Amino acid sequence: MLDSKIPDFSLPATSGTTFQLAEHSGKIVVIYFYPKDSTPGCTTQGQNFRDLHGEFAAVGAVILGISRDSLKSHENFKAKQEFPFELGADTDEAVCNLFGVMKMKNMYGKQVRGVERSTFVIDRNGVLRREWRGVKVPGHVQEVLDFVKTL
Template identity: 85%
Template sequence: MLDTKIPDFSLPATSGTTFSLAGQAGKIVVIYFYPKDSTPGCTTQGQNFRDLHAEFQAANAVVLGISRDSLKSHENFKAKQAFPFELGSDADEAVCNLFGVIKQKMMYGKQVRGIERSTFVIDGQGVLRREWRGVKVPGHVQEVLDFVKTL
């Protein structure tokens, strides 16, 4: 998938917006997929993107968080954490499937189907430049920012 053009997609997002990849032409797009709103790891990850958001903006990057949660859940999560970026709702898993982030995982000893925490960086021409899968939250957002600054 690296160095390939990502097909355009769109999905409903917070703030009454629709996020489309084509709508971001010329900007670096950082998409992070996370399992669930308001859970400890996902909250920390979102807070890390929030805290470095000005630096992502300075590097001409747009940040989008995506999970399968509803827009209502996303709006509450975004407001509670004061996220300055949008969250996309992928209830039908179309974008998750495009990026191959739905996996069988173990949760509390049970097999569950869910989103594997993953981050993708797409350049201003819509080409995938870097991906991280099975992300561990500590230090990850800084690593993404450091990579974005090289583009």
């Protein structure tokens, strides 16, 4: 997938919008997949993207957070955390599957299928330039921003 064009996709997003990749041609798109709204790691990750949002915007980057949660859950999470970017609701896992982020994980000793925390950077021509899988939250968003600034 790296260095290849990402097929167009769309999914319902917060603020009554639909995120369509093709509509962001000419911009850098940062897509981060996270397991669940309002959980500690996902909240911290979103807050980090929120806090550096101005720097991403300054270099022409759009941020989209995606999980399998409902739009209602996303709207509450976004409002509570004051995220300046949209969250996409991938309830049917179509976009998760496109990026291959659905994994079997251990949770409290049980095998569960869930979203692997991952981030993808798509350049202005729609080509995937970088991916991070199995992300650890501390320092990650700064690393993504540093990479985006090189494009």
